[in-house]
Amino acid sequence: MKKNSIFKHCVLRRLLCLVLIAVLCVTALAGCSGRGYKYEQKLNIIDDNYRNYYEIFVYSFYDSDGDGTGDLNGVTQKLDYIQDMGFNGIWLMPIMPSDTYHKYDVKNYCEIDPKYGTIDDFKNLVGEAHKRGINVVIDMVINHTSSSHKWFIDACSYLRKLDKDKEPEVAECPYVEYYHFSREKVNDTYYRVSGTDWFYEGSFWSEMPDLNLACEPLIEELYNTADFWLDMGVDGFRMDAAMHFEENQPEFNEQVLNGLYEHCREKNPDFYMVSEVWAGFSTVRDYYASMTPSMFNFDAGNTEGKLIKTARGTLKAAALAGSMVRYQNEFSQINPDYIDAPFLTNHDMGRVSNVLMNDENDIKMAGGLLMMMNGSPFVYYGEEIGMASKGSKDENKRIAMLWSSDSTAAGMTKGPADADKDINSAFDAVDKQLKDENSILNYYKRALRLRNENPEIARGEITLIDSLCQGYQAAITKSYNGSTIGIVYNTSDEVITVDISGTEISDMQIRGYLTLNNEEIKLKDGMLTMPAQSICILKQR
Template sequence: MIDLTSIYHRAVDNYCYLHDSETLHIRIRTKKENVSEIEIIYGDQYETSDYRWVTFRQGMKKTGSDGLFDYWQTAIKSDHKRVRYGFILKNDEQQITLTEKGFSPFIPEDTGWYFCFPYMHKKDLFSPPKWVYETIWYQIFPERFRNGNASLNPDHTVGWGEEEPNLTNFFGGDFQGIMEALDYLEDLGITGIYLTPIFYAKSNHKYDTIDYFKIDPQFGDIDLFRRLVEECHNRGIRVMLDAVFNHSSDQFPPFQDVLVNGENSPYKDWFHINQFPVREENGFHYETFGFYENMPKLNTSNPEVKKYLFEIASYWITECNIDGWRLDVANEIDHCFWREFRSTVKAIKPDLFILGEVWHDALPWLRGDQFDSVMNYPVLSKSLQFFAYDMLSAQQFIEDITTILQQYSDNVNHLLFNIVGSHDTPRILNECQYRKERVKLLFTFLMTYPGTPCIYYGDEIGLDGGSDPGCRKCMPWQEEHHDLDFKNYIKTLIRIRKETPLLTFDGPLYFLPPIDKCFAYYKENDSEYIVVILNHSDQEIHYTLPFSLKGKKITMLINHHEYAAEAQELTVVMKPYESNILSFAR
């Protein structure tokens, strides 16, 4: 029997959405291996013939399975942009129809029973900036990337890399240093840089902003920053800044006014004050980021605060022509604020990229009215569990990644901000216990998985470091401190991604059955397949591809080898911890 309790569909979000202005993607979930076939029945609710509703039927494809469920999907078009639809589900024992009114043993004729997508409005299409799909990002922690002008060094600056990073030391990284490194970034293949906060603050990380309209003097000034952005743009490199709007420094002038004037301060409603005085010997009485007394939480529902923060966001776009905002602690700010934020910045620069920091399921922010993307920490977590910690089998990894993929539409998945580390996590080399072969597998996955990939500065040369602040070491610039083999491997992966549009655009990702700890996945379009095989094993694995390949040319993209398949099937011999990326025609 068909397990009705496991079936899920709703005509919204990742289960029914506009893929483009003419195409609707529809998805349904069923119990794993319980349903053998699904057809979608659909039509325009107003179109009839001989007083009967005109309908069409189309098969649905199983696009993935996790530990509990199968996921099915199809794409349909409608000449009149209106769709009513239902599902005909079958197995060897039963056929049932699912509509909005529930399950039926028959196929209803009344259009009012069916799920409804009332109209395909182009305005409702999830429309992020197109340039982001092709971007290779590089995250820079400015204080630790490169010191280009020692005259800007803060007091008590330490010699570059002469001691381990801690919560309070400074090494003097600045904008001039970044400009001097642009040749390096361009050679690596980088087309976007994400800078952690650059505004005036007392800390080395700058997430405790004192003045949002002022560049921190240890980095330079606004004129130098304009030059940096202009030089990046001349090289085809976009620039994204970090906006810390959830909280400020306690040295932020409005908060200082509250400390001095208490209930009489005109800024008392700019923060979440619980009682006055806001500070006493036994503690403080206001909301903060975490429990950090020096980071009071801003009241983003206050119209004055919103106006102030929107002016900041607008200022740096208009004054310096930045290309994106990364939004710190974005999930702790109200949705209304972000909707207005999006309208404000997109009115100035329609192709501005809006990236939210959300560490969990971020669907409420990814409906097209708030963010273009979020940092993909869920995929990072599962990737580390498999590649670094050996906590998952290959089958479990496939199932867990499938669950994450199915949480979002294809449109969203292709723009998620994929990482293998950041300023908030231990270095990937440390996570893998210095086993470089595993780091290579992780980066192969990063560069071939749907989304826009980002490299944390220094990871490409084997920079190590533990948890914050250990992950914020100075970037070494002497080549003898670079792992050149690993750097060249990263450059190869970047080149492959740039030369292979199928990795960047087009359709869903499909997993193939694993063999031991070796697994594979592929993407396809009308003319080509791309298959990625990753052997996370210390054993040689013979992996047979389930494609008809006789007479076709197969290209191994990592080593440039080409083969003409002489048999229907191809068995790829995978060395221990080897990656392979294959391309062949349909």
């Protein structure tokens, strides 16, 4: 009995030692990551058109059938990843039949490119997305079609048969009015219709003839196209090349946008539209006269936009805060119901990691700044892991999503055939970053969570706290639906202490924060201690 008791006592002591060692290990790990993050709040996601969007180039995203090309079923398989990241909207780059890899030259507006799947695959994708609270926006390319589109083929065939001294008759070929045909080469963007003395406009490329959006029968065709996709469950359109519908005719272009938007709202009152107006602040602002909800904010976004400049340190936080107020005041003056659409980069630009010279801290800072913006932020696939691009070649900006460092792993695509083969990311693939709490991916994940916890971030009216806006330090409040939060920014490379006593946020407590490697932000006696390149959210309890 005595020996048995001693044995049991020894076993108990060993077990206690093992438990103590485990506790010490956990404590040590927590200490390394800033003693653990203790501000996670309940999610407060509102079902409206303020969303966190993830831009997907289907071709390079996820391959479900092993042919090396991404597809719609691949997107469906990664919806859980998208949802877990904190996105509740996806923008699919063109999915309609096309002769090119990028598919911005549409051959048929009411079909799916066979490389991507079928209409049933798309319906399934939309249904599965909606089950997860994810809205689906698709690229709507109406500035031009493919030269292989039936409309253009039939129009050119008609012109080849037309007597030289005769003018085209719409009654004989309605499609001749769908494009900009001329007997003269108006400028360098006009190309000859082979076998004729006629020319057609192709602003972007000879194989993408421009549509004549002043043609009412064409507009009706496009409205029917919109109805087709709305019936499929699509929640919105991203309008490609909106400022080029008619060159230097913004009022006409705004009317086209408004007409399509209002048509779609008759079918779905919650329909969303975001338009590409790749121009400076004043032009983007003026396009809100279309009374459509969103324009991509190319003043804040772009490789030389204010968000990336602030992350890099060439623009001060106080200046960015001032720009945020300017966006709010001037956009809302034209369209009170506007929803800003900020972004960092997209499929036409070099990636963030390249622009910021693979500086992980600056890359995180850029993502954090984006996620504190009003409106609906858009994140280009792969930015959440710091993927690379190379040079100005478009294919190099649209390479295979790095789900794994193993190119033969399940779902990995080959990407565009003409992309350079030596584009290597400085950062790990998704599988490894998911396991690293200090990765770029997990930084994005927390930033998106903060956004989903605090609806004021996207929707709140911004007020500057002037006394706290100086240099690389800035502070604002955002008020929405009777609730106010404070956001304090430190975009410098130094630890700073911000005295918030006597300000509009003096009675607030820390609600959450973003730091580069899980360092802690502290508030004591009105003094907010902020590590380098950090953002803090405060709110009254």
